Amino acid sequence: MDFENRLQKHSAEFTENDRKIAEHLLNEKNIAQKSITDLAEEIDVSPSSITRFCKKIRFASFQQMKYALLAARTEKRVNDEEVECVASYYQSIIASTQQFMDTGQTERIANDLIHAKRVLFCGIGNSGLIAKEFNSRIERMGIDSTAITDAHAMVMKSALLVEEDVYMCFSYTGKTQSVLDATRQAKDCGARVIVITTNDAEELTALADEVVLVANHVFVDDEKFINTQISSLFYLDVLTYRLLENSKLMEQRNKTLEALKRFG
Template identity: 35%
Template sequence: MTDTVTQNEQPGRTVELVRVNLNSLSLAERKVAEAILRDPVAVIHLSVSELAALADSSASSVVRMCVSIGLRGFQELKIRLARESFSTEKQVLAAIDPGDTPPSAARKVIVGTAAALEQAASVIDFNAVARIAEALRGAKRVLFCAVGTSSPVAADAAQRMVTIGIDARHVADVHAQHVAARMLTNEDVLFVISHTGSTTETLAAARAAKAAGATVVALTSFSASPLTEISDDVLVAGTAETAYRVEAMASRIVHITVIDAIFVVLSLNDASAVRHQRLAAGIIIEHRI
């Protein structure tokens, strides 16, 4: 059997790293590796479940393949492929050139984010927006769950829901979040926000809430992921940005906008929500000069 070539021995050449280790992999891992070699750029846009389906394999085999060739996991594979597929000067934003002036670069970032929102609007299931809003309205408690760069989105969502009378909260610590999810009941909702839908901590919380009998809903950027398999209802709102900057700000803005849409749907023609908003506004005024 061929010895595994580690990433340190082949720096910056992930496709070659996959190729040279092909014969050392198990059959299931080799199927994943062959799928990567067929179209490495396409892998940048896939979730772990989507790559597994493409390779006629499993999500666990995808992760094992990554570890077998010396990577930490699937996300590192995507990051490396993205960096190697696009020139360094275009990693921040595909349309930005080295000769751009600061005003020009700034404008392109904003225009690119606007395009991401427009793209998201063309594919979002707005019936799912309405269903999830109804689930939140009927819940006794709502726990917003997220980690990493999605955590501020969840914290903002929880705070906004409180202003319209929904008993919502976000627990930042991952261990406390896991415990809180397990303490939910069949009257409660766990709202998971995860760009990839494959973060270990959020999946643990989702499974815990499911075991407790709570309704699990999700906001993510990929239509197929471990999270979508667990959730009772899913909102997919992603962007093409992973081609050049992995988990950049545009996806967060798209997710915040989706939360805003849910907030508006919940507030629409709801006398109780309006009353709570007025109470919240009165409190906020007290903190301004």
């Protein structure tokens, strides 16, 4: 059901604040860039009023409502206008991931990676592609690291970690069994455990020293948009940027790039 029809169906339940929120959302042109706090200030209602409104029109969260509203505005676009549609999804996912980010946490994780004896990156499927991408970046900075995307190898490698090591896993759902098994072993070995996920799944996140939440693409509410990686890549871009503020890592990256130019 599209956004306007939801409003019509549930309008009989609306309070005065609900009507203010609905009217504002129908005319809001830049919803992708707005947080729930931003909208609450503009409409002169509380964030909790917006949360109640979302649930009243049968959305699980503000983010899901926002993505549905974006989809409703783009579903009639065709051909070259699809570029603008996908771009709006990217902008919304990046803005949502930004809300999860914590500068202090990014600093801690950067320091963990800088001072690690070894770093093990783990992930299965699309999450494995993210693990490989970040490992490629880290290797070029001179940090001793490995990316594992095979379930058996993941369990074996995590069993050999020590307290001076860092284990970073990427799990879209937070429920992939091989990742859970490897994470338990990394924790038992005393390694520093960092989890990057879209889902605060307790079984996995309870094992972590640091949990990084990134936006989930499913709230875009468009089955044609299947990019599960953009939010994680955005976070890793931010973390990479922070790491390269370290002069030693930047120098080592430049050395490896120069070597690749000469011999690669």
